[in-house]
Amino acid sequence: MQNYKVFTKEMKKDYTIIAPTMLPIHFGIIKEVLRQYGYKLDFYEGTTEQMLKEGLKSVHNDLCYPAIIVIGQLMAALKSGEFDPDKTALMITQTGGGCRASNYIHLLRKALKKSGYEQVPVISVNASGLERHPGFKLTPALLGKCLIAMWYGDLIMWVSNQCKPYELNKGDTQKVSDHWVSYLADISSTPKFLQIKRQYKAILRDFEAIPKHHVEKIKVGIVGEIYVKYSPLGNNHLEDFLIREGAEVVMAGVGDFMMYCLSNREIDARLYGRCGIGVLTCKLGYHYLHHAQRKMIKCIKRFSHFKAPTDFEKVKKLASDFMGLGVKMGEGWLLTAEMLELVESGVQNVICTQPFGCLPNHIVGKGMMRKIKEIYPESNIVAIDYDPSSAKVNQENRIKLMLANGMQNIHLKNA
Template sequence: MYKIDESKDREKYILLIPAMLDYHFPLMKYAFYSKNYHPVIIDLEDNVENIGLKYVNNDMCYPAIMNVGQIIAALQSGKYDLKRTRVLMATAGDACRGSNYIGTLKRGLKKAGFEDVPVLNINVQGIAKEETMKVDIGMAIRALVSVYYGDILMILYNNVLPNAKNAGEARVKYDYWMDILATDLKEGRHLSVRWMKKRFKQISDDFATIEQNPDKKQIVGIAGEIYMKYCHLGNWDLEKYLQDNNCQAHTNGVTWYMLYYMDTHLLNKKSIITPFCRIAQRILANIQKKMIDEIRRNGFFTLDDFMTLKEKVRPYISMNYAMGDGWLVGMECAGYLLSDCRKVMSVQSFCCMVMQTCGKGMYSVIERRLSGKGHIANADIDTSGSRMNYYNRVHLLIHQN
């Protein structure tokens, strides 16, 4: 696999990517390096919401407003040569506002005076084919590997951070492994399944050396729509708020979403590629199971692998609704309660119709069917929403018996 030479990046186009997966994008960005592009994950936060509202209708969902706001803020910053800048937007392309992100972004860019900046997209639904970024095998491998590595680092970091005796040690370990894995991805080496399993063991063993306080804190699971769950901008720093309030936050990994998406969107279609998708799913599920085995071997908390969890929660949720995050949200909520994690906070955008119908329709049913196992709270996040009310909702969950 080709090496990434960052010294030649001055000759390339800048590829601006709005934030979404806090733990994964620092590694995943290496999948988008090519002979033509140098990817940049936008880290601007100040006034992003207001900029988004200026160029996007406030009836759009919160992730769309924040993504467009970040992109326009980056273009307005003066840091980039607009003639050598491109924008990349990923979308699931489902029957929700996510399928309109590209058009929404283009209208926002035009209104802001950046209509000449090209917009590329990545999706598997065939939306805007002429503007879809071509993905080669090297990009696909780097992206897949980075998703697994992002998962294990996120899960282990959140396991050890709240109980570590030495403040800052968890972050040192996290940064150390980020550097090593980034080097692997840049150089295109150690990306085989055998090496991934070896890395899982090394990472888990290294985090296990962090000395922990004996008094364990209560675990609060975070579930919900993908952007709101994984991006601190989307969930208003929910993870940090839980940690500051004497809790251990746990966010389930992106590989569960990946396998859910394959299960509901690719394997249910009659196509010539369906048999190959089934084989790919089995391989990816096997890698995930190995990752979980290594996490649990050292006593760390995580949910079951996707295949096991799906069968375990089948009596408690309906799996008929597969739009957007669909029954994945219910699966994770039920999975937490069945794993003795007694409290789950589910977050969604106020304007997300999929989450309003599917997610909210499941919570009370799951609590009734798993009576006595714990509590599921949910909160809508919107530009007009009150942060005080939001944190009060979380606070009530933390102190609920």
């Protein structure tokens, strides 16, 4: 017997589903993929301050920062008057892991009850069978399309970051990115790799064609908890700020996070002697994703001058030299691995985004910085805290100091 409001098949016909925002490019494509399957997905945009204000009214302020902002965004959407609460459902992910990301849904339902929106169903998107909603089914076909959308999103984000700081005409990169997001929304139902390869090639060609300045810019890597790392709402538009300050952003795609989650099942199986169909499925899923990543890397190297991402197996290996791969709360070993990968690949300046209340990522983020600096003294890593009371200007001043150190290191190297 469920103790939550279920999203039924009947609701699917005329309900709008609101989801939190995070990766603008990826979610733009996924929104249209879901529309093809009859789901009216929508997002509610607004300012960080607005979402925080609403979030703090709805959940306790000792919760981790992403929980406050995500719940705040969904509550603000309902209260905005733009959506009919009797014809609206909310959507949120449940990771099924040990940290709070599995429990946002319960906090959200509590907040809905408190504000008199008990009739609003909350759809859980999870791969662990935590909740079932007959009106929303993540079928293999839909999942496949979402995964392809994710790779397209990763590629566009990756090359767009290598174009934006150098574009001759401001806004050119955004135009190419927007064009591809709306074009790819119409992904064919059974995409073959040749088709995807053709699209990759066309994407790379369009981004290469953007007229650019040939100047050297300071490269800054962004790592951290997945929400504050990617969400402009969560990190106070960090990417835009870095570009304004004359930097090139380097940020691994969400495909790495998916591979991290899947390989953890295999690592757990090895550590604790588990086996079964779930482990086998994750193993196959991992190999499928890793194969897809290698294909994408090959395309970037073959058809463009852009720098390609690092093979995930290498990223994993970097972490295993530093810590046990059983460390998997939050971003676990992946966070440390991403810092190491950046430094090893020549991106010495790294911002580690740390949300308030996130113990797991403080351990594998801030907690590993000293060790990394001991081994790579040339690295210039700074942890930036994101919490409801931290002023944007303080965050930006710390980043400016890190950039100044980075510039000094470049001058010393070139002297």
